[in-house]
Amino acid sequence: MTSIDTHQEPFRLGMLLNDTRYRSLTIQVFALAAFILATAWLVSNTVQNLSALGKDFSFTFLGSRAGYDISQTLVPYTNNSTHGRAALVGILNTILIAILGCALATVLGVLIGVLRLSGNWIVARIAAVYVEGFRNVPVLLWIIAIMAIITESAPAPSAFRGEEASASMLFGAFAVTNRGLYMPWPVLGPGWQLVVLTFLASLAAIVFLRRQARRRQEETGEILPIFWLGTGLFFVPVLLVDALLGGPITLDYPVLERFNFAGGGFVDKALLALWLALSLYTGSYIAEIVRAGILAVPRGQTEAASALGLRPRRVMSLVILPQALRVIVPPLISQYLNLTKNSSLAIAVGYMDVRATLGGITMNQTGRELECMLLLMGFYLLVSLGISSVMNWYNASVALKER
Amino acid sequence: MAGAGSFRREMLEAQAPPAARTGRLRWLQENLFSSWQNALLTLLSLAAILWLVAHVWPWFAHSVWDAGSLTECRAIIRETWGEGASGACFAVIRERWQQFLFGFYPRELYWRPTLAFVLMFAALAPILFAELPRRLRWFAVAFPGIAYWLLWGGPASVPLAVYAGFAIAFLVHRAVAARASELVALILAAAAMILWWLHLAGPVARALPILPLQPVGSSRFGGFTLSLVIGVTGIAFSLPLGILLALGRRSQMFFVTTLCVGFIEFIRGVPLITLLLVASFLLNIFLPPGTNFDIILRVIIMVTLFASAYMAEVIRGGLAALPRGQYEAADALGLDYWKSTRLIIMPQALKISIPGIVNTFISLFKDTTLVAIIGLLDPIGLTTAIRADTNWNGIVWELYGFVALLFFLCCYGMSQYSQYLERKLRTGQR
Numbered sequence: 001m002t003s004i005d006t007h008q009e010p011f012r013l014g015m016l017l018n019d020t021r022y023r024s025l026t027i028q029v030f031a032l033a034a035f036i037l038a039t040a041w042l043v044s045n046t047v048q049n050l051s052a053l054g055k056d057f058s059f060t061f062l063g064s065r066a067g068y069d070i071s072q073t074l075v076p077y078t079n080n081s082t083h084g085r086a087a088l089v090g091i092l093n094t095i096l097i098a099i100l101g102c103a104l105a106t107v108l109g110v111l112i113g114v115l116r117l118s119g120n121w122i123v124a125r126i127a128a129v130y131v132e133g134f135r136n137v138p139v140l141l142w143i144i145a146i147m148a149i150i151t152e153s154a155p156a157p158s159a160f161r162g163e164e165a166s167a168s169m170l171f172g173a174f175a176v177t178n179r180g181l182y183m184p185w186p187v188l189g190p191g192w193q194l195v196v197l198t199f200l201a202s203l204a205a206i207v208f209l210r211r212q213a214r215r216r217q218e219e220t221g222e223i224l225p226i227f228w229l230g231t232g233l234f235f236v237p238v239l240l241v242d243a244l245l246g247g248p249i250t251l252d253y254p255v256l257e258r259f260n261f262a263g264g265g266f267v268d269k270a271l272l273a274l275w276l277a278l279s280l281y282t283g284s285y286i287a288e289i290v291r292a293g294i295l296a297v298p299r300g301q302t303e304a305a306s307a308l309g310l311r312p313r314r315v316m317s318l319v320i321l322p323q324a325l326r327v328i329v330p331p332l333i334s335q336y337l338n339l340t341k342n343s344s345l346a347i348a349v350g351y352m353d354v355r356a357t358l359g360g361i362t363m364n365q366t367g368r369e370l371e372c373m374l375l376l377m378g379f380y381l382l383v384s385l386g387i388s389s390v391m392n393w394y395n396a397s398v399a400l401k402e403r
Numbered sequence: 404m405a406g407a408g409s410f411r412r413e414m415l416e417a418q419a420p421p422a423a424r425t426g427r428l429r430w431l432q433e434n435l436f437s438s439w440q441n442a443l444l445t446l447l448s449l450a451a452i453l454w455l456v457a458h459v460w461p462w463f464a465h466s467v468w469d470a471g472s473l474t475e476c477r478a479i480i481r482e483t484w485g486e487g488a489s490g491a492c493f494a495v496i497r498e499r500w501q502q503f504l505f506g507f508y509p510r511e512l513y514w515r516p517t518l519a520f521v522l523m524f525a526a527l528a529p530i531l532f533a534e535l536p537r538r539l540r541w542f543a544v545a546f547p548g549i550a551y552w553l554l555w556g557g558p559a560s561v562p563l564a565v566y567a568g569f570a571i572a573f574l575v576h577r578a579v580a581a582r583a584s585e586l587v588a589l590i591l592a593a594a595a596m597i598l599w600w601l602h603l604a605g606p607v608a609r610a611l612p613i614l615p616l617q618p619v620g621s622s623r624f625g626g627f628t629l630s631l632v633i634g635v636t637g638i639a640f641s642l643p644l645g646i647l648l649a650l651g652r653r654s655q656m657f658f659v660t661t662l663c664v665g666f667i668e669f670i671r672g673v674p675l676i677t678l679l680l681v682a683s684f685l686l687n688i689f690l691p692p693g694t695n696f697d698i699i700l701r702v703i704i705m706v707t708l709f710a711s712a713y714m715a716e717v718i719r720g721g722l723a724a725l726p727r728g729q730y731e732a733a734d735a736l737g738l739d740y741w742k743s744t745r746l747i748i749m750p751q752a753l754k755i756s757i758p759g760i761v762n763t764f765i766s767l768f769k770d771t772t773l774v775a776i777i778g779l780l781d782p783i784g785l786t787t788a789i790r791a792d793t794n795w796n797g798i799v800w801e802l803y804g805f806v807a808l809l810f811f812l813c814c815y816g817m818s819q820y821s822q823y824l825e826r827k828l829r830t831g832q833r
Contacts (some may be wrong), residue, residue: 028658048691345775
């Protein structure tokens with residue numbers, strides 16, 4: 001009878017190189033040492049260079065006066081505000097363009113992705129041309145080109161004047177000019193909080209109603225007319241409260257004055273160009289993701305659902321979409337992340353995002369390259385970590401629960 | 404003649420389907436007018452296309468190729484086609500196309516980037532198309548040196564000295580591997596190569612100036628040459644670096660994994676433009692006092708690092724998609740880590756990740772345009788410069804259309820090649 005040899009070989013120095021059990025330890029020690037040495041080398045270089053330039057490492061510049069203007073701000077800001085405030089304005093502007101861009105890109109992408117799968121030959125071809133055209137040209141070119149087109153081709157405000165104006169406002173409310181877009185803007189009168197609260201409450205009620213309806217359907221099989229109830233809840237209470245309070249929220253329309261439009265809301269052309277370009281570009285990627293997601297659901301699923309007697313709309317909402325979304329959402333969220341990162345190209349059209357304030361003017365004015373770049377990268381890292389944790393949460397929540 | 408004998412004895416020929424169900428008509432009915440919604444969509448699309456053509460065609464037809472400024476262009480169009488006619492002013496492309504292609508490269512030396520461009524295809528061909536003899540791949544190995552020598556000029560001994568480093572590493576490895584273990588041989592070979600590059604390559608190259616070409620500084624690079632230099636170098640280096648990072652991320656060694664994950668997630672978390680800003684503002688602060696190296700080289704390093712992190716994630720996907728049995732089979736054959744990786748794992752993992760790899764290449768190539776923001780004159784930087792010129796102030800479509808077309812051709816070509824490769828490598832198992 002043979003027995004397994006459990007005899008331990010005595011440790012020799014050569015085993016650190018030749019024995020796979022110990023070799024990984026050697027490699028890791030070497031890698032760690034190399035990493036520490038490289039970091040130390042970089043840090044010592046940085047310290048030497050900074051002292052040679054007579055700079056220190058501090059973030060006090062964030063408290064000093066910025067002294068430059070920002071055209072589009074979401075929070076009050078003047079050139080007397082601090083650099084920290086300017087960075088905040090930039091961060092908010094980045095978030096604004098990210099949210100606007102993601103919303104429009106999703107709409108465009110879903111639309112084009114579905115159209116590309118259409119049985120209609122010509123529509124599918126047009127969608128394909130859109131996708132290939134936008135995906136294969138750099139986004140920076142789109143941003144700059146759309147900006148140039150707005151600047152050169154859109155009418156000046158003066159073109160809206162007179163009896164024979166060469167340009168006219170859309171629906172009498174929107175004016176696309178070579179300075180940007182003028183549009184109606186809500187004015188909040190006394191009691192507006194109540195209207196907004198009512199709106200939020202009816203949203204909550206709709207969510208609650210849907211849950212109740214689903215539970216009821218699962219228990220009794222009875223289907224409530226949820227769509228009409230929801231639509232009613234969405235509009236009626238808000239309009240009612242608004243009417244009762246005498247219309248505290250009104251729309252302020254832009255009006256042409258001597259040189260320019262006044263009143264209403266104004267979207268700067270830089271924001272407009274950036275928004276359109278990023279959405280069109282990312283939309284072409286999202287279209288492909290949507291198409292792949294829908295194609296990933298086997299045909300048998302549609303047929304099985306129809307065989308169960310479900311109507312086409314229910315087949316889509318109960319069988320296809322839940323399965324397609326599982327494929328679509330993770331790459332979709334990484335496209336949102338890409339859009340947010342691409343919004344750092346805003347500087348090309350002069351939109352003041354965080355890269356243009358903190359990583360641009362502030363950096364040039366104060367000469368604090370190291371600190372500014374650290375803050376800037378930290379901000380983008382935080383955003384991307386946040387978005388990827390949302391993605392992980394989603395992936396975990398839709399993962400197939402196997403029993 | 405009724406009765407038993409009245410049945411047919413031979414088969415009838417199949418009849419042609421009714422006219423409405425064949426040929427073009429059927430195709431039209433199935434693909435364009437299958438329902439009233441579809442018919443409406445078709446008509447709307449046709450109307451949109453017609454509208455587009457009606458606007459774009461005259462613009463093309465009235466194009467002017469020979470003029471010195473936009474105002475002159477417009478005057479010619481007015482004279483020839485009457486008041487209010489729209490027309491393209493391609494004269495700007497005609498005047499500046501050399502700048503678009505070569506930047507500010509000395510005019511009499513245009514043959515050098517052109518030759519490098521042609522040689523690039525000769526070097527790529529044996530890699531792209533497996534039918535060509537394998538021996539031609541040595542030319543692909545030699546190409547980076549030749550291209551450097553042609554583009555930047557200077558004596559040919561500089562790239563030769565760099566190649567000599569690899570030769571020395573190979574020789575040292577062979578000499579040591581015969582006596583000591585593989586790992587020792589690798590470490591010594593790497594040490595010898597680095598020592599040669601740091602201390603000996605420079606003096607040797609200076610001492611033997613063979614075949615000197617007129618040197619051209621990086622500041623004269625621009626246009627499409629610049630995009631190609633950055634793009635092709637980035638593509639060539641990001642793939643191997645990405646493979647190493649992906650392997651590192653999947654390795655069992657905790658510290659190596661942590662380093663790779665940290666690097667990949669950091670790079671993927673920040674926009675490329677911040678890395679380019681680091682390259683242009685901060686690199687001098689991180690390096691020993693007094694070092695100052697070429698801006699194009701700095702940009703290439705950053706673009707390569709950026710693309711390699713994305714590449715690593717793509718390849719990691721391929722590695723994860725490979726069935727575990729393949730890893731176990733490779734181990735069971737007694738192959739060591741590098742042999743099993745090189746012979747069993749990587750060929751399959753890379754095949755799975757071809758679409759992702761090519762997508763990364765395409766986005767890297769598109770990302771080369773970001774150098775315009777740090778002030779290099781790539782095609783987009785040039786368009787801004789041209790639009791600032793008083794002669795061409797106000798020109799939009801012609802310029803951007805031209806640049807977009809150049810990029811579209813390159814990127815679309817790459818994606819078509821990747822589809823060809825996928826079809827060719829499909830082994831039929833799923």
